[in-house]
Amino acid sequence: MKNSMLSVLIPLLMTNMLVLAVLLWMPVIRGEKAFFGVRVSRETYLGEGRRILRRYWLCLLAAFFALEAIGFLTAYYRRNFAFALVTHFLSYFAAFALYSNFAREVRPFRVVSDATKFATPLQTRRLADYTHLLLEATVVLLTIAPTVVLIYYYPALPERVPVHWGINGQPDRWARKTFSTVFFLPILMTYLQSWFLLLKYDLVHAKMTLPAEQAEVYLKFKEQLIVASVHMMDWVRALLAIMLGTVSMFILLTTVEALRHLMPIANLLIWPCVGLLLIVCFYYVYRFMAINNRLEEATGNSNVERESEAAKWTSGGLFYYNPDDPALIVEKRDGLGYTYNFAGKGIRLRLAFLAVVPLLVLWALMDL
């Protein structure tokens, strides 16, 4: 019993340490360009900023270790690792609260532009211009096919079906055959793919703030940033379709005798995809930074903000809420990446997609 407890608690502790490291690093990843998500002056960064950072580190470490200790000790003595899980997630909330609280103390440096002339290209931004039909067809096919195949084979599946597989592709957990144990993955995949398509649509329609003096230069680089984000989305969507499509077939490949010989091949397919997914993510983060730096070299300021909009950011540039802004998706104020205008038209649909995630997880857990 003690051993199995430790096998849960140790990975939990390790993920939490990793998250803690990222959280400690987060305010200073990009130096003064985005200190707590806010562009600050060099003096602020080295003076007042250091003091804010040190207090943030102290509070964060204290909160993390206190919550972790409480969770682990309770879990260990009560023989129930749910306690550790609860404090684990509580520590994320605590970290978020601390981050936004300290971010509020940071004084921004000249994010607001003194430009009064702004431009817009008379060219409609359309999703179709960023769409490769072959890729879309593949994604749609890989998303729908598993559902169809599983519906066809459903009566042939045994009463107990595998729900989890080890690294070598051998099933290591089984459950009763129900709608959710068989169809959870295809439904999750359909949901994720529709969400990502919506995200891609929003990205293409992101708002661009173009000062009139250098409108062409700004437009060129901002389009490059959108193309990079869209390409990253496409890679993620394609790889997810392959990975989840394959994994949702595992249930068939392990229980239907005639298909069993395909299992090793399917299992082998997963790992290159995981690797590629990581490479894609790292590559595009690098690419965003490179484009952003080039824009900054060319214009002197990678992101231009209007005074009326600067006041609408809360939690140190984490959230943007501006009912007067017709845009639904805007560039983040540090110039890297995009975020939603939480007062934008259609935001409810996007939030509904987000709200479905915990519901799906609960649904999956109910039948296991």
Next chain:
Amino acid sequence: MFIVVDENDRRPIYQQVVDEIKALIARGVLREGAALPPVRQVAADLGVNLNTIATAYRELQSEGLIVIRHGAGAVVSSRTSSEKTDEELRRPLRAALTQLALAGLARAEIMSIVAEELRGLLKGAR
């Protein structure tokens, strides 16, 4: 092909948008059948209210320069603004010329300014 608005300009924003688009139509940069971007995109980029751009588009429509089809967006329909009498066309010109005369410019200077502006306006026009 950009349109620019200036927050410090005395003209209302919608009028600036109208004038910018008209200039592009007059120069032939925006040809007949060219689609204008959706109101929301223009408004977001320029940082102005949706209604401001909608008003500008309606103004252009009422002058017969664009047609707005529901769902399909706005399309440049003509390179000539309709429904204006000779007198209506001359009135703003007369006002502008009066300004130049009051500024103390000689007849030849006014003529050269007018010619220069016209060249600039029709630059690249077919």
